[in-house]
Amino acid sequence: MSIALFALGVLVVGLGLALSIALHEVGHLLPAKLFGVRVTQYMIGFGPTVLSRTRGETEYGLKAIPLGGYIRMIGMFPPHKGEPEGTIREDSTGFLQQMSQMSEDAKEFESSQYGQEDAHRTFVALSVPKKLVVMLGGPTMNLLISIVLMTVMVSGIGLPAVTPTVQSVSECVLPAEAPADAGCEGEQEAPALAAGIRPGDTLQEIDGHPIDTWSDVTVAIRASGDRTVPVVVERDGETLHLEATPIVDARPVLDADGAAVYDANGDLMTEQVGFLGVSGTPDLVPQSPALVPEMAWSAFTQTGKIILTLPVRLYDVAQAAFGSEERDPNGPLGVVGVSRLAGEVASADQPGFELKEKAATLISMLASLNMALFVFNLVPLLPLDGGHVLGALIEGVRRRIARWRGRLDPGPVDMSRLLPLTNAVAIIFILMTVLLLYADIVKPITLFP
Template identity: 50%
Template sequence: MTILLFILGVLFVAIGIAVSIALHEVGHLLPAKAFKVRVTQYMIGFGPTVFSRTRGETEYGFKALPLGGYVSMVGMFPPNKEDEGEVRRSSTGMFQQLATEARQAETDRLVEGDEDRVFYKLPVYKRIIIMLGGPFMNLLIGTVLFAVLLMGFGTAQTTTTLAEVNKCVITAEQQADTGQTECTEADPAAPAYAAGLLPGDTITVFDGKQVSSWEELSGWIREAAGRTVPLTYERDGVERQTSITPLLTERPVVGDDGAAQTDDDGNYVTREVGFIGVGAEQTLVRQSAGAVLPAVGENLANIAGVVVNLPQRLVDVAQAAFSSEPRDPNGPMSVVGVGRIAGEISSQEVIPAADRVASLVGLVASVNLALFVFNLIPLLPLDGGHVAGALWEGLRRRVAKLFHRPDPGPFDMAKMLPVTYAVAVLLMGMGALLIYADIVKPVSLFN
């Protein structure tokens, strides 16, 4: 059963990513057709064609390698006067030849009536709309999925209901020095256990103050170390009273991500606070529509941080893949790693089914936001590279008009082919590294 659930999780995310890629290309296709550009192909995948069907002037189909997709429009490169006659021989002759061949290939695809339907003749703003259509489709998908996640399933929030009550207090030093995890007669009783609290109890009043959240209660407990305070709790629908004395003890400092913080030597950072020895239950709480955009914005900021530091992140991945160093769970990963995470989540039968589905929806949503951010990088062959080229053309024409100079004409994107090929090679290398790392040292959520 576990293997079947693992496979179902992988399939869920694989289909989600495939649909996201298809809709990304639809984001390019629709405005291109709306602006009367002739679109010759709409393809999902790369390599040999597996299946295709022509509707009107466009061939729709699937390629053998489902690693992306593309929309092919005529007239991506403008003609260039330098292409007339023999190509100049120079140190950059090879690059000029590449540009010439690319322009010729574009010219060969033109048919009668294409004169005013080529991409490069569109106004700058229309070209930007076409190229941004794909990334913004991913942004829309990610936003909708986050709305489903937050408003439909909810987010995990800690409640004031107790999930566990420790019988004794084991200090951080004991755990570090001896590895002790079980209580002995020499260990003091945990305050909550001594006060008679049990798992399933809900704390309602602490030291005469009504409890509204676990964060609020935790703060009061930390501040009440050494004082005996009254406490009200609910058990089986009946309110009960007791008193409790939080113990002053060293506890690990927990960061915003919920993980215990460590110093440069790998030791836990601790501080003395009040402690009663309990763990709280978590439950999914549905959010309002107003929580969606802030959550999307926070995820976009986190993804942008990863992209900005991508070279260093890739170095870290390589070091982890080829050494005994641990893998950063917040670092980049390939579709193989995403699929493995999806399988792990799906196969955790101890987690409620609704929580697992919510996690998978959130995973697909995050992938779409990552596609949005990544495709905005202003380098060819990414969509952001085409946008940058269109903006540069618009700037050149405005400057020329301002200084009463001749119109410089469309920016020749064919001249950027060397950059395109270099970036494509880097992307393939990055993909190969991440796939290798996800196989030999995968990120795991449950280790």
Template identity: 50%
Template sequence: MSVLLFVLGVLFVAVGIAVSIALHEVGHLVPAKAFKVRVTQYMIGFGPTVFSRKRGETEYGFKALPLGGYVSMVGMFPPNKETADGDVRRSSTGMFQQLAVDARQAETDRLEPGDENRVFYKLPVWKRIIIMLGGPFMNLLIGVVLFAVLLMGFGTSQSTTTLASVSECVVTGSQAAAGQSECTDTDPAAPAHEAGLLPGDTITAFDGKPVASWAELSELIREAAGRSVTVTYERDGVQAEAGITPLLTERPVTEEDGTPVLDDGGNPVTQEVGFIGVGSQTALVRQPATEVLPMVGENLQSIAGVVINLPQRLADVAQAAFSTEERDPNGPMSVVGVGRIAGEISSMEEAPVQNRVATLIGLVGSVNLALFVFNLIPLLPLDGGHVAGALWESLRRGFAKLFKRPDPGPFDMAKLLPVTYAVAVLLMGMGALLIYADIVKPVSLF
């Protein structure tokens, strides 16, 4: 059963990513057609064509390698300049210039009668930017929608006032750090245990004050150290009360996500607070629509941090892959790693189905936000590279107009083909490294 659930999790994310890629390309396709550019192909994947069908002037299909997709538009590069006798001027500067000449000629050869005003490079700069940003912003839209479904439809996992555990005794932070995990005869009894509280009880009030969240209850317990107060709880639908005296004890300081705070020496930081010895159950709590964009913003900020520090992150991945070091769970990973995480989540039979589905939806949403950020990098062949080229053309034409110089014409993106090929090789190398690392040293979240 676990193997089947693992496979279902992988398939869920695989289909989600495939659909996201397809919609990314739709984000390019729709504005291109709206601006009358002739689109020859809309393809999902690369390599040999597996299936295609032509509708109007565009061929739609699937390629053998489902590692991305593309929309092919005519006139991505301006034509070669010609000599007086009509022959294409051949540069004598070498291979890189020849690449540009050949690329421009290939674009020219694709033109058909009537394409003169339907080529990409003749569009106003703002239209080209809209076409190139259409793909990344489609991923952003998908991410926002999926996080809205996650937060508003399922909710976020939060601690509740229903008890998951009740300790029999008090084990101090220093005792726990020393390895003590069981009660001894010298350990004081935990106040909650003495008060008769049991796992499954829901605390509704503490010290006469109603509580609706674990944060509220924790704050009241901390403040009531050494005082005898009343705790009100519900058990099997029946309200009950008990007297309880929180102990002043040493407890570890934790971050908002529950991880312990460490001092400069790597030791847990502790503080003295009121303590009764209970743990909370977690449940999915639905959030309002106002929480969606802040959550998306936090994810974008985190992803941008990874992208900005990508060289160092990749170096860390390489070091972990070829040594005994552990992978950083917040570092980059390939689709193989994402699929493995999805399988692990899906096969956690001890977790409720609702929680697992919610986590998978959040995972696909995060992948879309990552695609949005990554595609904005201003390097060809990424969408951000085309946007940067269009902005540079606008800037230099603006300066020419300002200083009353001749219009320099469209910026020739073909001149950047050597950079494009270099970036493409780096991207393939990065992908190979991440796939290798995800196989031999996978990220483990559980």
């Protein structure tokens, strides 16, 4: 394994993830500024500030722990209304009282960050639709990044497919159920070998049918029966006109994807069709971008299923990390696990897994990570974007009901009242991060055993 290539893979995915986080925050920043909200900070990372520069009224910077990012808008909570002069606060150990006090302290701090002249520029002053645009801007940016990367992968690099370039030519005709190591003694010579077709030839035409994909080869040969048919191939830049006489033989029934079909008992299903005796070459073949929406939807639903079952999956990760259970290769990964896989991909020395395949895999990883960021941030819990989206939707419903009933506007939803729950969720996220970090170190998931 090349250490340099391993480090390169880690760097590529690390920079890609950092850029994805940065663009996620841009997705919040741009509409907030467009709607006139005063944004005081745009930060990538958490913890101590490493580098920052102020432009206008916003401080832009990098922080020491690169595990996320945020923008800070004034007035995330309704303003603190103050207390009558001479009011004396009393400490209380009651849970509800502590929750109320935490809310009031948060609102008081928020209110101290801006003056009355900026009250119209707060987040809570926005209409419900504008709040939704601001809070959904970040996740939407991750969705767009994922779709763009999928398009690059599908139409620029390609998806796995079998091409009409001949990879191998059978020496003889063997039964469909014959084992892979069966010999050719006493068997009939394969029609392709007899016709002079060689590995490396590109099939261009069979029986007058133009060949663009491997499925064209399968259809043309199976329909030919045992007739002698013309075969046009390209060999070393030269076009050759050959003739082949397929035989009718029992061959596997194929489904729409070209895979062999088995019956309810697990037995291979066969049919009498033409057989030539060639196999195509697996490769990455560029496809139509029309495939991207279906891929994106599939990635969205699969990611959603993972998040819905995340508690169970994390329990399984803990079982593997602290016990003898095997780690689920399709289970959740932390930053270390993703970095390790990226390094493995870049440094892999596997037959048929060259630069193009490595690039496609790394792009696929970044597309999946952005889809995960999109779906995860839609979870309706603070401090995630979905929590603020839920608050805006509740606010809109409350205001609509108040108008229907002819009552006064109830005002914005006070999300500060959920701060205890927000802190609890944040602690859970931290514990999850630590668990995945430990599991990725002691029981890593690997691509190539």
